[in-house]
Amino acid sequence: MISLRLKLTVTGWIFCLLFLGVFLAGCGAGGGGDEDKAPSGAMKGTVVKTIRVKETEFELKPAEITLDKPGTYVFKAANPGDTVHALEVEGEGIEEETEEIEPGQSAELKVKLKAGTYELYCPVDGHAEKGMEGKLTVKEGSGGSDGY
Numbered sequence: 001m002i003s004l005r006l007k008l009t010v011t012g013w014i015f016c017l018l019f020l021g022v023f024l025a026g027c028g029a030g031g032g033g034d035e036d037k038a039p040s041g042a043m044k045g046t047v048v049k050t051i052r053v054k055e056t057e058f059e060l061k062p063a064e065i066t067l068d069k070p071g072t073y074v075f076k077a078a079n080p081g082d083t084v085h086a087l088e089v090e091g092e093g094i095e096e097e098t099e100e101i102e103p104g105q106s107a108e109l110k111v112k113l114k115a116g117t118y119e120l121y122c123p124v125d126g127h128a129e130k131g132m133e134g135k136l137t138v139k140e141g142s143g144g145s146d147g148y
């Protein structure tokens with residue numbers, strides 16, 4: 001009888017320790033997960049989306065782009081046309097452009113966008129006037145999920 005009781009006690013202790021171990025591990029993992037989801041960290045480096053823009057003579061495709069939330073985006077401008085183009089994003093205090101893109105080439109432009117409206121155009125002389133311009137709209141984002 002005594003030895004059985006001792007056994008039970010030892011088993012009880014083992015369960016206690018196991019439980020404690022699982023509990024602590026669970027806590028650690030949970031904390032890490034929350035950190036990954038922290039909006040400030042995610043907003044800085046992570047690219048939300050890559051948007052492809054085709055540039056030809058003389059238009060941008062698509063000419064109107066709407067993004068669901070602020071963040072860092074990459075514009076991938078492809079030039080399947082016959083002449084050199086480039087892509088510029090301007091508005092809300094930013095003005096960023098790609099280098100010149102030779103026919104058949106493409107270039108990437110990484111920009112951090114806040115909510116608002118921007119112009120999208122080809123900065124090569126006269127191209128915007130000929131039709132290589134578009135509009136970019138960035139929405140506020142759905143409440144709460146992105147931490148605003």
Ligand SMILES: [Cu+2]
Pocket residue numbers: 055084085086122123124127128132
């Ligand atoms: Cu152009």
